[in-house]
Amino acid sequence: MDLENVLTDRLAPAFATVAGVPVDPVVRRSQRADFQSDAALALARRLGRPPRDIAAEVLEQAELADVCSRAEVSGPGFLNLTVADQALAGLVAALAVDRRLGVPVAVEPETVVVDYSAPNVAKEMHVGHLRSTVIGDAAARLLEWLGHRVLRANHLGDWGTPFGMLIEHLADLGEAEAAQELSMGDLDTFYKAARAKFDADEAFAERSRLRVVALQGGDPVTLRLWRLLVEQSERYFMTVYDLLDVTLSERDFHGESSYNGLLGPVVEELDRLRLLRESDGAACVFPPGSVGRDGEPLPLIVRKSDGGYGYAATDLAAIRRRTGALGATRLLYVVGLPQRRHFEMVYAVAAQAGWLAPPARAEHVGFGSILGSDGRMLRSRAGGSVKLVGLLEEAITRATALARERNPELGEAEAAEVGRAVGIGAIKYADLSNDRNRDYVLDWERMLSLDGNTAPYLQYAYSRIGSIFRRAGVAARPDAAVSLAEPAERALAFELVGFGRVVGEVADNLEFHNLAGYLYRLAAAFSTFYERCPVLRADEPVRESRLVLCDLTARVLRQGLHLLGIRTPERM
Numbered sequence: 345m346d347l348e349n350v351l352t353d354r355l356a357p358a359f360a361t362v363a364g365v366p367v368d369p370v371v372r373r374s375q376r377a378d379f380q381s382d383a384a385l386a387l388a389r390r391l392g393r394p395p396r397d398i399a400a401e402v403l404e405q406a407e408l409a410d411v412c413s414r415a416e417v418s419g420p421g422f423l424n425l426t427v428a429d430q431a432l433a434g435l436v437a438a439l440a441v442d443r444r445l446g447v448p449v450a451v452e453p454e455t456v457v458v459d460y461s462a463p464n465v466a467k468e469m470h471v472g473h474l475r476s477t478v479i480g481d482a483a484a485r486l487l488e489w490l491g492h493r494v495l496r497a498n499h500l501g502d503w504g505t506p507f508g509m510l511i512e513h514l515a516d517l518g519e520a521e522a523a524q525e526l527s528m529g530d531l532d533t534f535y536k537a538a539r540a541k542f543d544a545d546e547a548f549a550e551r552s553r554l555r556v557v558a559l560q561g562g563d564p565v566t567l568r569l570w571r572l573l574v575e576q577s578e579r580y581f582m583t584v585y586d587l588l589d590v591t592l593s594e595r596d597f598h599g600e601s602s603y604n605g606l607l608g609p610v611v612e613e614l615d616r617l618r619l620l621r622e623s624d625g626a627a628c629v630f631p632p633g634s635v636g637r638d639g640e641p642l643p644l645i646v647r648k649s650d651g652g653y654g655y656a657a658t659d660l661a662a663i664r665r666r667t668g669a670l671g672a673t674r675l676l677y678v679v680g681l682p683q684r685r686h687f688e689m690v691y692a693v694a695a696q697a698g699w700l701a702p703p704a705r706a707e708h709v710g711f712g713s714i715l716g717s718d719g720r721m722l723r724s725r726a727g728g729s730v731k732l733v734g735l736l737e738e739a740i741t742r743a744t745a746l747a748r749e750r751n752p753e754l755g756e757a758e759a760a761e762v763g764r765a766v767g768i769g770a771i772k773y774a775d776l777s778n779d780r781n782r783d784y785v786l787d788w789e790r791m792l793s794l795d796g797n798t799a800p801y802l803q804y805a806y807s808r809i810g811s812i813f814r815r816a817g818v819a820a821r822p823d824a825a826v827s828l829a830e831p832a833e834r835a836l837a838f839e840l841v842g843f844g845r846v847v848g849e850v851a852d853n854l855e856f857h858n859l860a861g862y863l864y865r866l867a868a869a870f871s872t873f874y875e876r877c878p879v880l881r882a883d884e885p886v887r888e889s890r891l892v893l894c895d896l897t898a899r900v901l902r903q904g905l906h907l908l909g910i911r912t913p914e915r916m
């Protein structure tokens with residue numbers, strides 16, 4: 345299906361014959377022709393022969409006649425390949441009748457756990473959780489579409505010492521009052537009030553410490569109050585997920601507390617394996633390769649000196665359960681880059697303990713920060729962290745106003761619908777179109793613009809194609825003959841047949857900016873095509889062929905955006 349593969353298959357045997365050993369022809373898109381292979385250059389050094397001779401001999405050997413209209417040696421020994429119009433048209437025609445748009449289902453489906461979102465109970469979701477939620481959801485959607493069994497794990501922060509003060513504060517407020525405050529999504533007020541009392545009032549702090557003990561000891565009243573906090577918070581997080589259009593459901597909450605019963609056995613097993621060492625009263629593992637700046641080995645603390653288990657122990661228990669009982673072979677952790685070291689150490693210890701052994705592997709899908717226009721960490725005017733819902737509501741308000749302005753014909757309900765799809769789409773796309781390993785600046789004007797690499801641009805491209813069909817009252821015939829003569833048609837066709845390759849690569853590296861960049865190139869290629877090549881006014885059979893190109897572009901845009909979790913309104 346994929347041109348790089350077809351050309352590689354044709355060139356590889358020829359290279360092998362010339363070299364006497366297998367050679368990867370490294371076929372890639374090129375400015376000079378459609379594709380190029382530079383493998384003769386590296387080979388020349390090994391064989392001690394002029395690269396141009398090698399390239400010429402490869403061309404003699406390779407069977408390219410049905411795929412390439414031109415194949416020539418150029419420069420110091422490059423192979424320049426021009427794909428035959430007919431071969432390209434054949435691929436487009438095959439794509440048109442393919443429901444999966446050239447993206448095969450995984451040959452070996454895996455069970456994949458995607459650990460993402462993971463906010464903390466009774467604490468506001470902040471922009472860091474936005475990135476985790478958006479990137480993790482794209483990963484879950486993509487891997488699911490490829491046929492993998494995806495388990496979404498929302499590793500909710502629902503346990504630990506802060507719950508002492510939170511429960512005491514809840515008890516002080518009264519349950520009804522507290523529930524009211526929490527269900528309104530006022531988590532920050534609640535958390536900060538608890539914190540302030542804890543810091544200022546020694547008696548409250550003491551009660552809080554006793555509460556932690558009661559919680560860990562399973563005191564029924566304390567547990568009931570704790571559950572109230574968790575339930576109210578979960579309910580609130582679900583409203584955020586609904587607004588954000590993410591696929592997380594109530595069933596995906598697997599909070600830290602759900603591993604409590606597994607922490608003892610984890611530590612016992614580490615002990616049995618003689619991996620535990622005591623350090624300042626804490627039970628630690630020193631995984632090989634983890635050293636601090638001073639060159640000293642770094643400990644992963646599995647049991648604190650007070651006997652409590654922490655964040656790392658919970659993550660170890662989670663790995664053990666995920667590769668064990670859940671049978672997962674790929675574990676993804678969509679968590680900010682500051683936690684990189686934590687995960688490296690957790691994976692190393694899990695490997696030592698035999699809980700993370702091939703084919704199972706874990707990947708930290710890290711990400712940078714969202715910055716404000718001043719280039720510093722995004723902060724609210726008051727200097728606090730930015731409340732996520734506030735951000736989402738602002739996006740929807742701005743996008744709805746723009747939708748009304750851009751298209752006064754939209755009815756009230758439709759404008760609201762479009763505003764939501766565009767506003768949320770813009771936020772998600774701004775995130776996913778940036779290299780996740782870098783920080784990026786949140787820029788309203790830019791992300792909502794109809795020009796450039798933005799969600800609105802792609803959504804608009806999609807809706808415009810729909811309007812071509814609606815205006816003419818026609819539909820594309822997927823089995824129509826495809827012919828490609830104009831350069832703009834060819835350029836569009838190359839993008840269309842490239843979808844499968846991009847999706848395959850992104851499934852491996854989870855660098856969604858590559859999928860976003862691809863969709864942007866596709867939309868731009870369509871726009872050039874539509875400017876230069878009349879569609880409805882063309883004569884048959886060209887008209888039918890061009891309708892297929894339009895329809896395929898719309899389908900790939902819709903599917904691509906869907907994988908990013910972005911809606912495609914039919915009109916906007």
Ligand SMILES: NC(=[NH2+])NCCC[C@H](N)C(=O)O
Pocket residue numbers: 459462463464499500501659662677679
């Ligand atoms: N398995 C994990 N540790 N997942 C990430 C948890 C993120 C954590 N709750 C936080 O807000 O920073």
